Amino acid sequence: MHSRVVKTVCPFCGVGCGMYLTSDGQGNVCGVAPEQDHPISLGKLCEKGWSSVYAISPDNRIHHPLKRKRDRFIPISWDQALAEISTFLQDILEESGPQAVGVISSARATNEDNYAAQKFARAVLKTNNVDHCARICHSPTVAGLKQVLGSGAMTNSTKDLFDTEVIVVFGADPTENHSVLGGQIIEAKLAGATLIVVDPRVTRLAKLADIHLQLKPGTNIALINALLHEIISNDWHDRDFIDNRCDGFYALKSNVEKITPESVAEITGVDGPLIRQAAERYSRANRAMILYGMGITQFVSGTNNVIALADLALICGHIGKPGTGINPLRGQNNVQGACDMGCLPNVYPGYQLADEADTQQRFAAAWG
Template sequence: MTNTIADIETSDMILVTGSNTTENHPVLSSFVKRAAAKGKKLYVIDPRKVTLATHADKWLRPEPGTDIAWINGLMHVIIKKDLQDKDFIENRTQNFEALKEAVEKYTPEYVENITGIKAEDLIEVAEQFAKAPAASILYCMGITQHTCGTDNVKSLANLSMLCGHLGKPGGGVNPLRGQNNVQGACDMGGLPNVFTAYQPVGDDDVRSELEKAWNVTGMSAKPGLPATEMIQKAYEGDLRSLFVIGENPLISDPDLNHAKKALANLDFFVVQDIFETETTKVADVVLPAFCFAEKDGTFTNTERRVQRVRKAVNAPGEARQDWEIICGIASKMGYEMSYETSRDIFKEITSLTPSYKGITWERISKIGIHWPCPDENHEGTPILHTSQFARGKGLFHAIDHRPPAELPDKNYPYVLTTGRVLYHYHTGTMTMKTNGLNMLSPECFVEISSGDARKLGIDTGSEVDVSSRRGKISAKLKVSSKAVDGTVFIPFHFAKAAANELTNAKLDPTAKIPEFKVCAIKIEPIKI
């Protein structure tokens, strides 16, 4: 996030898109709801009428996979009405003319034809966003999990820069992370092309510094494989062994039938986790690890706040800390990697990570610090880009709408989108071991509109088969006011009716993220 969670409540206008905030981020959603209750403008743009829409001034419903079109439409209206922040554009950005030319054709009527959003609603949101003293954009995986996910995010950045809403309280472009330490994992180099703090692996100076610190030579400048490409390489036989830590890809990966074949093709498969999962069942070796409550360390949350985590209980059985397992394997492979405590590791992190350099174990003993924090006299950076962007001037990107990789047709007439429910987390590895949560959300469901249910001649509770070009699952129908004709929602948590049997593994070319949010399906009643 460019701004803080608390900062959301100070926004004059909040635009939430691609986020079922009340179910996926229930604590953070309270800041949004309080802002709305105080009279701040709230607009929700989402293919489903998610619960947060009931708190909004207006809910706009785009066809799935058309985000670039409506974002460009907002910018078209703002420029046509001369509402853009000219000073911010002149002093803080570049390439504005290319953006202006790109959005010229995205009139409200043109956008309505692509997205289904009414022209007058688009104009209203554009005017409110541009005129607000400070407007905040919140988005989640409904924006990123597309073959154009990177361009979706760039488009939202375009919109915020156009109106000068970056670098000030109450503004910003704020991604809501899908898991509690996703931000920290990325900060620590948990990506195939960077070291910590997003330092490129191809940077000779960075590699030289790390080689000295770790007493090694010849570190590769070649980026590794994204997780999504590893699966394909395993399927093709080019990747022979795989080590999975804290993930359950046999529920969370797209096109699961393909993923199962890929993992079965490995020579050696290791999984490190805290519970048995669908993935541990097919592993050659399973390494039991500590959960968060059993160890000391740090997490970095969605607002870039580095926080201490403290041990609350002892770990069971033969479980070991994640870092102890990794260090043990490294030592067996010939590189002696040894630490006494998590504190020692954090000290090394701060010494080699520019944005963390000023953060010490003692400084975050009671309250966390937002990176970047370049030295110990620095208080941290709750709001990014206050005076300039990391690259100097912010770059507008001229981006055109392109359709999803797979659209409905006569054989597969419905669009499937996937997501989470309030009571379960990710693949249910933890939450489905809790009886109370299983009572509240016991099984998968197929959420459909009343109009589509009538056409199919079925109702809530009916057993249906849902098929795509990749697989088929069976689950109970749920007719819901959240659903819109033509679009179906299925939560991906449930192994017995795994939504990812259906989803499309086509990737965003830059981020390599699959298109979980759009694929074509058909629904058929199960005849008893």
């Protein structure tokens, strides 16, 4: 056997950097190289990507099904494994019904695997009990952005970092968790973009930021409402965009009418003048984009946090054009795909609601 090179995607975070893996004559991975013309990573890898060789070791990998027998596992054939699993599942279904079983999919699996997993749960096991790790990271993104925008996904590509005037990083540290993207934010900042960081921590990006809103944990909505108030009261919002593209503006305006920067200063720990400065920089830019992470989503109020951020982008018209948008930073390399494919209990593929009769009938007909 000769060595070969395989083009693939790094699995260690949501950036999805392009890379090549080289394997030796025995099939062992022995080299890593970045994909120079990849549209996202632009020929770069972080330390996690460069260390892939050490994470793909043949040692201690499972080569066949294993069955527990007392305190150890014994190898069995695929035929035996599939037959026994089928029997176990049939017994549970007959005894307790479909609500007693479920499927856990993976945000590090392909779209095809995730689609098959949710289809197996619904078409074979007859249950909507299917989920994956977005439940504890970005399910509020799916719910929040779906409600406001109609789609629970990033609105823009990361390449728009180089087309924007203002970058808002809210509740995330991309230099730590999405290192290649974090480097691109720094490049954009050095090229002249204004950087606003909203984070209780003094992160690397916070140290470089033009404005750091160091809020107290859990006060996201209070801060965003104050930003909304300041933008609307100063007539910095995009009236044409709101009139043509948005519903519910006057209800939002009424809701934040009394939430001044000073009224939330003690709650958030951020001085009123600094909130005003951030509101003006973001709203009066021609192009501004928001990037956010689990400092927004991992709260009881996570969905409302996402909705508030989306409202902030909408009233300024910073959506639907290059260098703008509201952009969640996913934790793993295919959180978006797993959600898109329907690996959530409340939606079918494409975020079609699982409790709607028309949706159920449509998929029942398609799946037979």
